[in-house]
Amino acid sequence: MHVVLDNLPAFLRATRVTAQLTVISFLLAMLIGTLVAGFRVSPVLPLRWLGTVYVELVRNTPLLVLISLFVFGFTKIGIRYSYYASAIIVLSTYTGTFVAETVRAGINTVAPGQAEAARSLGLTFSQLLFAVVLPQAFRSVVAPLGSVFIALIKNSALASTIAVMDLSFLGTQLTNSTGRPVAVFMGSAFFYLLLALPSGWAIGWFERRVAVKR
Amino acid sequence: MTPAPLVVVEKVNKHFGDLHVLRDIDLTVDRGEVVVVIGPSGSGKSTLCRCINRLERVTSGRITIDGVALPEEGKALARLRADVGMVFQSFNLFAHKTILQNVTLGPIKVRKLAKDEARERGLKLLERVGIADKADRYPAELSGGQQQRAAIARALAMGPKLMLFDEPTSALDPEMIKEVLDVMVELAAEGTTMVVVTHEMGFARSAARRVAFMDGGRIVEMASPEQFFDQPQTDRAKDFLSKILAH
Ligand SMILES: Nc1ncnc2c1ncn2[C@@H]1O[C@H](COP(=O)(O)OP(=O)(O)OP(=O)(O)O)[C@@H](O)[C@H]1O
Ligand SMILES: [Mg+2]
Numbered sequence: 308m309h310v311v312l313d314n315l316p317a318f319l320r321a322t323r324v325t326a327q328l329t330v331i332s333f334l335l336a337m338l339i340g341t342l343v344a345g346f347r348v349s350p351v352l353p354l355r356w357l358g359t360v361y362v363e364l365v366r367n368t369p370l371l372v373l374i375s376l377f378v379f380g381f382t383k384i385g386i387r388y389s390y391y392a393s394a395i396i397v398l399s400t401y402t403g404t405f406v407a408e409t410v411r412a413g414i415n416t417v418a419p420g421q422a423e424a425a426r427s428l429g430l431t432f433s434q435l436l437f438a439v440v441l442p443q444a445f446r447s448v449v450a451p452l453g454s455v456f457i458a459l460i461k462n463s464a465l466a467s468t469i470a471v472m473d474l475s476f477l478g479t480q481l482t483n484s485t486g487r488p489v490a491v492f493m494g495s496a497f498f499y500l501l502l503a504l505p506s507g508w509a510i511g512w513f514e515r516r517v518a519v520k521r
Numbered sequence: 522m523t524p525a526p527l528v529v530v531e532k533v534n535k536h537f538g539d540l541h542v543l544r545d546i547d548l549t550v551d552r553g554e555v556v557v558v559i560g561p562s563g564s565g566k567s568t569l570c571r572c573i574n575r576l577e578r579v580t581s582g583r584i585t586i587d588g589v590a591l592p593e594e595g596k597a598l599a600r601l602r603a604d605v606g607m608v609f610q611s612f613n614l615f616a617h618k619t620i621l622q623n624v625t626l627g628p629i630k631v632r633k634l635a636k637d638e639a640r641e642r643g644l645k646l647l648e649r650v651g652i653a654d655k656a657d658r659y660p661a662e663l664s665g666g667q668q669q670r671a672a673i674a675r676a677l678a679m680g681p682k683l684m685l686f687d688e689p690t691s692a693l694d695p696e697m698i699k700e701v702l703d704v705m706v707e708l709a710a711e712g713t714t715m716v717v718v719t720h721e722m723g724f725a726r727s728a729a730r731r732v733a734f735m736d737g738g739r740i741v742e743m744a745s746p747e748q749f750f751d752q753p754q755t756d757r758a759k760d761f762l763s764k765i766l767a768h
Contacts, residue, residue, distance in 0.1 A: 350594070420611055421615060421616070423613060424607075424609065424675075425615070426576060426599075426602060427576060427602055427606070427607035428602070428603060428626065428627035428630075428676075429599045429602045429603025429604075429631040429679065430626075430627070430630055430631060431596065431599045438626060439615055439626075442617050443615075443617050446617065
């Protein structure tokens with residue numbers, strides 16, 4: 308355990324990096340995912356197509372492959388982002404597909420009569436989506452969105468493969484310098500838990516708070 | 522010269538795949554008139570209502586409202602729907618909004634009314650339908666009759682030219698039917714143009730000028746309520762009336 312205690316400041320810094328990576332990517336993924344879910348239920352055929360292609364392509368490609376493709380592929384055509392920015396872009400694009408599918412499932416739980424009533428009032432598609440359908444859809448998928456968030460905390464570890472100094476990167480680094488992989492990665496695991504467990508509790512609390520009365 | 526009718530339905534046909542649901546429907550509704558649509562289940566009554574405000578697209582034929590043909594899609598259609606209020610059998614109040622928010626959503630988003638003004642008008646409408654005290658409640662906290670009155674207020678808040686009612690009392694317990702019908706009778710008396718799908722004969726007799734009897738996707742009879750209920754012309758209407766009277 309000494310390895311962890313001796314490197315406590317480094318662990319705390321790395322925990323912050325992982326937390327930031329996760330939160331920023333999640334917020335972006337929520338934006339992307341909500342928009343794409345909207346595309347997928349829109350009356351405009353090309354938008355539905357676009358949404359489907361994005362989700363099916365990105366969701367079915369391993370995250371590690373996406374990261375490598377993004378970093379090396381874009382470098383090749385002369386576009387370079389910092390590793391940190393690259394990690395955020397890839398993580399949010401990838402997580403966006405899961406958010407999109409989750410939100411779409413939420414949209415499907417909203418009674419069709421809700422959208423019909425909104426249409427009969429003269430609301431346009433985007434108005435009824437944002438004012439009537441999405442607020443109810445989100446309430447019914449707080450828990451699954453929470454799972455997406457927790458999966459993202461762990462997926463963010465792959466950012467370490469492109470030298471983002473998160474908890475996993477620190478684990479590898481300390482293993483090399485101390486030769487104590489078990490203790491070091493136990494430390495990493497502990498800090499991942501420290502992020503994930505309270506997130507789970509917060510999600511449960513939030514879910515109860517916003518539940519729709521029917 | 523008599524003013525042009527508000528709603529003109531001409532030779533309208535509607536197919537759902539192979540199912541021919543509306544067959545050569547012709548119907549005009551004058552300004553201030555109340556038309557009751559009656560008929561057996563599956564005869565196409567709801568579909569007719571939904572075609573009139575274009576929740577469904579007609580397969581052939583033409584529907585005009587206030588002289589304007591129903592546009593295809595998009596903003597123009599949305600604007601037209603705003604002029605046609607619709608009340609559903611299952612209320613369809615927005616579950617995540619309070620009663621007052623339900624009533625003010627359309628005026629704020631579609632009519633671009635200021636929030637305060639929308640609120641003020643909304644409260645007046647809720648008062649008119651007798652549920653001003655429920656303004657800050659959520660739909661699930663109201664009885665069916667109260668929810669349906671809120672839904673009527675929501676539709677009225679748009680200042681529609683026409684109100685469509687699709688079996689507004691069929692989902693209600695008997696003791697709540699009257700409170701909703703009372704509101705509708707009052708609207709009719711004030712000269713609101715209404716198309717009402719209902720089997721409530723009392724309402725038809727007291728408020729409707731004409732009754733349209735539908736069967737198999739056609740309007741089979743069109744008559745005054747007295748004539749229709751007392752001397753139905755077709756066997757199908759006689760048969761149908763004997764069934765609903767037996768209840
Ligand atoms: N969206 C749809 N897709 C396919 N068929 C439909 C659809 N909506 C209605 N139908 C069919 O069209 C026919 C007419 O339905 P409609 O709801 O207009 O009847 P109705 O007269 O309102 O009946 P009810 O008294 O039961 O409400 C029925 O056979 C119904 O199954
Ligand atoms: Mg019906």
